Amino acid sequence: MTNPRTPQVRRTARSYWNEPAMGAWERVYLLEVVRGLTITGGVFLRNMWKWCTGRKGAVTVYYPEETRADYARGNRGKHVLVQRADGSPQCVACNLCATVCPARVIEIEAAFDPDDAAHPKSPASFEIDYARCIFCGLCVEACPEDAIRMVKDVPDLPGPDRARMWLSKDELLGWQPARDAAKPYPPRAAGAGSAAASTGSAR
Numbered sequence: 001m002t003n004p005r006t007p008q009v010r011r012t013a014r015s016y017w018n019e020p021a022m023g024a025w026e027r028v029y030l031l032e033v034v035r036g037l038t039i040t041g042g043v044f045l046r047n048m049w050k051w052c053t054g055r056k057g058a059v060t061v062y063y064p065e066e067t068r069a070d071y072a073r074g075n076r077g078k079h080v081l082v083q084r085a086d087g088s089p090q091c092v093a094c095n096l097c098a099t100v101c102p103a104r105v106i107e108i109e110a111a112f113d114p115d116d117a118a119h120p121k122s123p124a125s126f127e128i129d130y131a132r133c134i135f136c137g138l139c140v141e142a143c144p145e146d147a148i149r150m151v152k153d154v155p156d157l158p159g160p161d162r163a164r165m166w167l168s169k170d171e172l173l174g175w176q177p178a179r180d181a182a183k184p185y186p187p188r189a190a191g192a193g194s195a196a197a198s199t200g201s202a203r
């Protein structure tokens, strides 16, 4: 009987659908090495020549003197908290984003307003620690309200002091205001109170 702890050795070689087909040229391994070195050396010398003649060579950004402007459209950059028409966050403080965040960098303090029947919960505070965020985008994927997005730009993200790299709710709401017309916020019922009644830590 086979011991379940004994690793099984695959006796037949597995073939993959995208297995590269090597011709005679590729099978002479040394020639491909020389070809690779020629390409790398050519790029290096071309960039070096541009550098020596005062032109920009390699794609290196000298931050903070220079900043890139050519981020891909789908780049996961700085977060934005989406606003409702009245400017309040669309977030309902459900804590899903903080729960799914693998780096555990989102901290939310929930507020509760019993007079707002449509959206009684909202974030009293919402903070992201950019010193530890890995820009995976899972928080955006997890949000059921489309309340948090990542735009392609990354302005002013790096900092010399880790303790100052927490982004507050106000900055997340206001640095690049975003609205979602598909999710209009129902108007508050006439005569309803305005202040949030109580707050509680959601995390």
Ligand code: SF4
Binding pocket: 097, 100, 101, 102, 103, 104, 105, 106, 128, 132, 133, 134, 135, 136, 137, 138, 139, 140
């Ligand atoms: S992008 Fe990833 S690491 Fe950063 S806050 Fe969102 S879930 Fe966390």
Ligand code: SF4
Binding pocket: 090, 091, 092, 093, 094, 095, 096, 097, 098, 108, 142, 143, 144, 145, 146, 147, 148
């Ligand atoms: S941003 Fe979205 S997932 Fe995170 S607490 Fe707010 S509603 Fe929930």
